[in-house]
Amino acid sequence: GRVKVQMTGASGHSIVLYRMENDDICTLSIGCLMTGRAYRAEAVVEDGAEALMIPRGAFDRLMDQSAGFRLGIMESYGRRLDDLMLLVEEVAFRRMDKRLEEWLLARGALGPVMITHQELAVELGTAREVVSRLLKELERRDMVRLSRGKIEVTGLLESPPPA
Template identity: 40%
Template sequence: MKDDLFEKWMEAGDIRTFPAGTVLLQDGSYIRSVPVVLSGVVKVLKQNDEGREILLYYIQPGESCVMSFLGGLHEEKSKIKAVVEEDADVLLIPIDEVRRLIREEYGFIEFMFRLYHRRFEEVLSVLEAVAFKRMDERLLSLLHKKVLLNGSPQLQITHQQLADELGTDRVVVSRLLKQLENEGVVQLGRNRIVVMKTSP
């Protein structure tokens, strides 16, 4: 992201700080602004009618949410849920300003198209994992991803949170984590998991 372009985006929106756990965008709500993450991490999930969720992708610093971008432009209700994973500073650009940036700033469109391509590949990876990978493989892959995002092998997370992101039941995740602990892959504590082997 070029500095001169980013400065124009900063002028178009407001920067807000959100603690971990904050829901930035609720499934079924109207999209009023497009988030650009400046620091921290935001996770994007898909929720079904029963309330079960599955992780689609993470938004890291310097990235935005293409789903909110497209939904906001078409004045549609959100089809995803966005939750702050780590305390985050987020630039919120109102939809009217997004429309102006599309008209006036080619760099903004280019930025969103690059992100769209990346997110499409990530969502395909999720579909592939759900269709073809065992749950233990998916769990281990998620743990490795979180280690990379957090920059630490020690994760403050519950079994229920992992189950929610994988779209499965807590008892399944607890059983698989115990199996991984017996294999020396992880070390379990209260709301804490230490990943002993960090290579996927």
């Protein structure tokens, strides 16, 4: 299956932190088990999934007694930390219009993308209004065609010529 892990901030805006596929370990769950603290995130099942939950006591014992288990957990944690650092870099340092264009290019090459403006805003970690404004501009430039819950990439997305 597939599970999306997202976080909602005090502003009410959400961002997708990562997705888990078969045999992935939830990094935030690892953090909760290690610290005993909860995090403001939620897991949303996108495709039917089965999950294995480990009680904290069993997790602690396995971390203490099994080098293989400990190594697997730490490797998984390290990989996901790298992914999260890239996400922070994207959100903090890249322009939203460029992030949107890249997202559309990556997913729109195979046909229409079935997604609402709100869902796309969560994917990119911004407000729906920002996504709607940027999509309208791309539509005005004949680069996308918009309809309810669907975005079709109709032209190569590239930066407009300098004004």
